[in-house]
Amino acid sequence: MHLLTHVFGLDMPARGDTNMDRTIQNAGELVVFKKQSQLNEIWRRLKKDRLALFGLTVIVILILVAIFADLIIPYSAAIKMNLRNRLAMPSAAHWFGCDGYGRDMLARCVHGTRISLLIGFSTSIASLIIGGFLGSIVGYVGGRLDNIVMRFMDLFSAIPTILLALTVVAALGSGITNICIAITVTRIPGFVRVVRSSVIGIADMEFIEAARAGGTATPRILFRHVLPNAMAPLIVQTTMNVSIIILLAASLSFLGLGVNPPQPEWGALISEAKEYLRTAPHLMAFPGILLCLASFSMCVLGDGLRDALDPRLKS
Amino acid sequence: MYLHRYIWKRLLLLIPVVLGVSFIIFSILYIIPGDPGSIILGPGAMQADIDKLNAELGYNLPFFQRYFMYIFNAFFRFDLGISYASRLPVFSEVFARLPISLFISFNGILFAILVGVPIGVLSAVKQYTLLDKIPTAISLFLASLPAFLIGMVLMLFFSLRLGWLPSNGVGTWKHFVMPMFALGLPYAAQQLRFTRSSMLETIRQDYVRTARAKGASEHNVIWRHAMKNALLPVITVAGNNFGILIGGAVVTETLFGIPGLGTLIVNGVKQKDIPIVMGGIITLAAIFSIIMLLVDLAYAFVDPRIRARYASQR
Numbered sequence: 001m002h003l004l005t006h007v008f009g010l011d012m013p014a015r016g017d018t019n020m021d022r023t024i025q026n027a028g029e030l031v032v033f034k035k036q037s038q039l040n041e042i043w044r045r046l047k048k049d050r051l052a053l054f055g056l057t058v059i060v061i062l063i064l065v066a067i068f069a070d071l072i073i074p075y076s077a078a079i080k081m082n083l084r085n086r087l088a089m090p091s092a093a094h095w096f097g098c099d100g101y102g103r104d105m106l107a108r109c110v111h112g113t114r115i116s117l118l119i120g121f122s123t124s125i126a127s128l129i130i131g132g133f134l135g136s137i138v139g140y141v142g143g144r145l146d147n148i149v150m151r152f153m154d155l156f157s158a159i160p161t162i163l164l165a166l167t168v169v170a171a172l173g174s175g176i177t178n179i180c181i182a183i184t185v186t187r188i189p190g191f192v193r194v195v196r197s198s199v200i201g202i203a204d205m206e207f208i209e210a211a212r213a214g215g216t217a218t219p220r221i222l223f224r225h226v227l228p229n230a231m232a233p234l235i236v237q238t239t240m241n242v243s244i245i246i247l248l249a250a251s252l253s254f255l256g257l258g259v260n261p262p263q264p265e266w267g268a269l270i271s272e273a274k275e276y277l278r279t280a281p282h283l284m285a286f287p288g289i290l291l292c293l294a295s296f297s298m299c300v301l302g303d304g305l306r307d308a309l310d311p312r313l314k315s
Numbered sequence: 316m317y318l319h320r321y322i323w324k325r326l327l328l329l330i331p332v333v334l335g336v337s338f339i340i341f342s343i344l345y346i347i348p349g350d351p352g353s354i355i356l357g358p359g360a361m362q363a364d365i366d367k368l369n370a371e372l373g374y375n376l377p378f379f380q381r382y383f384m385y386i387f388n389a390f391f392r393f394d395l396g397i398s399y400a401s402r403l404p405v406f407s408e409v410f411a412r413l414p415i416s417l418f419i420s421f422n423g424i425l426f427a428i429l430v431g432v433p434i435g436v437l438s439a440v441k442q443y444t445l446l447d448k449i450p451t452a453i454s455l456f457l458a459s460l461p462a463f464l465i466g467m468v469l470m471l472f473f474s475l476r477l478g479w480l481p482s483n484g485v486g487t488w489k490h491f492v493m494p495m496f497a498l499g500l501p502y503a504a505q506q507l508r509f510t511r512s513s514m515l516e517t518i519r520q521d522y523v524r525t526a527r528a529k530g531a532s533e534h535n536v537i538w539r540h541a542m543k544n545a546l547l548p549v550i551t552v553a554g555n556n557f558g559i560l561i562g563g564a565v566v567t568e569t570l571f572g573i574p575g576l577g578t579l580i581v582n583g584v585k586q587k588d589i590p591i592v593m594g595g596i597i598t599l600a601a602i603f604s605i606i607m608l609l610v611d612l613a614y615a616f617v618d619p620r621i622r623a624r625y626a627s628q629r
Binding site: 162167169257274277284292 | 332335336339340343344346347455456458459460461462463464467468470471475558559561562563565566569570580581583584585587589592596599600603604607
């Protein structure tokens, strides 16, 4: 959850100055925008994009639901079976109805939101850190190391994503941590590529040469001078990846290889609903709508951020 | 013409890719505990028999030796080991199920191209009109839908409510309609967006203006002059998508109960049937690489600029 709010702070610039400064300090080495005015500028551009704003709103609401899930409805309601309520239709007592074991669907959806978003954000950030680290080093050092690492990344990209994830799940078993690891493995090559190409572009610039001439140590140049300037494409990549990861995790859960029952996760909920598609289609509808909303919102937010962070990229 | 050199070069490059990919998959699956002898022979077997079978299967050899033995057997003896669950050769199980997986993937990509490309061209030509906005909005939405959700919604309406299409298994053409939609729709959406942006870029180029200026009809300008260049990058995306779709078919096959390679792999993962998982995934990854190669070759074949680059370079 900490990680979640952390990136979230970066996505939401104009929420009050003290808040923002704290976020920037928290971000430590990954300071993105040094000047407040630049942040305002980005927020101003993002605000114009109505679709991105819609995405941002939905994501904020979903994140709030995920954080305060226990306050909305206790976790016990999501796993407590009550066969008397089996396949109950939506009602005042159970807004989203009940599933095949009589578990409250609202509770399962709310806590499913927590698990799905946790997987989406934490995996995206883990890939960002590992891929960013690897990509910036090979991009800056170059030469043989670059060649070896990139060929290795090519090999990983030569395996279809879901198959690579399945391989890792086969080796480690199911469960939240293991699917996070499995998905991270599939996401790293993309991050390495994005970071590497922007680092290569920046490493040739004069201010880097100046820093080097001034005797700055290489790690410091990399993390304080090069990386902050390579942040824009990385933020976009991270946002877009959350959407992909949520769908991938849902697919794994749908195959029965994701989270372990009775944990609720959107894909797992949809998979459970498959049994009752004929009699209780609402069981599929609620997690399905949440899944689509989240994935769609992250997608349009990523698009909007790309345009807002770098207007030159706008076609 | 040095195109044949390029083809040879790319074909040779396929070998390290397939070796590397299988090495990655082999290494990941290597960490699973349990020896094949005791799994195949079951709990009641004698330890001596188990040891003997393990030795026969090469289980006691060091890691690299096992890997090279696996590769050698796979490519020269068409032997991918024995399934723990069915005790049948993995090779025959995998290749018995491969055609149906390729068939539904091919259907999916064909659908994606036939739907995505024409609508993409249309929305580029009619930019900012409703003919552009509606398909673009729908495609944006579809691209964020997972295949299994599309499949379930289709199933709900077309087999459970209307009873038009069977929801499970294979047999008639009707069985393949919903898998085709479920697999193809997200990629049709992607193809549409890509075709649209590629077309938009092309119709702003000078030679298109020249074609218009010399009096070519609008139909000719779009479908003959612009189309040829706009479709080049579309080929790459379609090829890429075909590769990704083969992986994505895993989910669709499970949903519709299609006995393809995807269901075989998923069941293998569930039953810890490592030879099946390894053989199945390595086969699919190899096919993925071959498709990528064919896409590159097709690209070089249709694009004179790429041909020229290889012709100039010795």
